[in-house]
Amino acid sequence: MYRFLLTRQWVILTLLGLVLIPTMIKLGFWQLHRHESRVARNEEVAASLSAPTVPVGKLTSTRQGPADDDKFRTVTARGTYDEKHEVVVRHRTGSDGDTIGYFVVTPLIRKDGPPLLVNRGWIKADRDLTAFPSVPAAPKGEVTVKGRLMPDETTAASGIKDTKGLPDRQVMLINSKQQAKALGRPLLGGFIQLTATVPKPQGNQPELLPEPDHSGIGPHMAYAVQWWLFTGAVPVGWIILVRREAQERRRAATTPPSREPGEPTEPTESGEHNDTGHAADGAGAGREGAGQEGAAKASGESPAHAAEGRAAKEPEPVSE
Structure with a gap:
């Protein structure tokens, strides 16, 4: 089966x-x-995020960036911004996750240690992507910044291709080693995402980056x-x-094949036909009898005389 x-x-x-x-x-x-x-x-x-705030120099150095466990640690640093070596990072989205713009990255020159890259926030892109965008000015004078410590961005970690030949002061990744070459001096490994500045800057500033989502699964x-x-x-x-x-196969095996309407059945072993055959024979005999009776009436003879006349006309079989 x-x-x-x-x-x-x-x-x-x-x-x-x-x-x-x-x-x-x-x-x-x-x-x-x-x-x-x-x-x-x-x-x-x-x-x-909940760990105590520490000076940035305790978690990173010029030789080695922050450890994986120190990512998003809140750190502080004090110094003055170097707008001359400020760069923008292309193709970054704002807080809505849809609008494309730039991250503004400015070196912070520290008195008590090597400089540090600070991601000051996000700005919307201009129509002309080949020119340096209009960036809100960094605070003047010495400031104390507070932010989340981040490791250097790489293509392997972020999946972002480090495209070459970009317009002046535009980059694809935030990487302290690359910016150290432009600055001409070593930088602390990694960078910080700015969350607060003391004293509070005046005027328009880049949009601060939101806290990373750590609730959704x-x-x-x-x-x-x-x-x-x-x-x-x-x-x-x-x-x-x-x-x-x-x-379905079992049902097909037990169901007899269907016959078309009016199809005669095969004779049985005794030579008898089914009802359909008898009905056909009876109908033929009836038609023959009716034909004989009609012929007799037409000639004025009785059916019996007409039958005898036909019998007399038929030649007898000749025996050999």
Whole structure:
């Protein structure tokens, strides 16, 4: 009854199911690992943001940037801005996540240590992307800045291609080693995302970057559950299809073939015909009798005399 499983169609369907099951299991665990990574990142960010504020020199140096655990740590630094070596970082989005603009990065010259790159915030892009945009002026004089410590951006970590040949003072990545070459002196590794300035600057300033999201966990756990539900649906669906196919084949084997209307049946072993055959014979005999009676009436003879006359006219068979 289940020999149909050896047909080409069912062999392909079965092999497809056997391939899908481990694939979907693996995809479910992949989403689970992404969920776990997101939860771990949220915990690290929350711990860094809640950690005590420290001077920037305690967490980074010119030889080595901040450790992974120190990312988003709140630090302070004191110095004066060097607008001459200020750069803008292209293709960065604002707080709405859609509007394209620039990050404004300005070196802070410190009296008690090497200079530090400060991401002063975001500005909207001008129509002319080949010229240096109009940037709000940095605060004059000595200031104390406070912000979140970040490691240097790289193509490997960010996925952003470090395009060459950009317009003057425009870059794709915030990288202290690259800016140290332009400044002509070593810089502290990494940079800070500005959150506050003392004294508070006057006039228009770049839009400060928002605090990183560390509360959402994303849809990864839901995706993992969905993949595993799909995994269970494959064998269940295969069994349902097999049973349905077997029932249809069993029903086709037990149902007699259908006949067209008016089709005569085969004679039985005793030589008798079915009702359809008898009805046909009776109809033929009736038509023959009616024809004889009509001929007799037309000639004025009785049907019996007409029949005898025909018999007399018919020649007798000649025996050999």
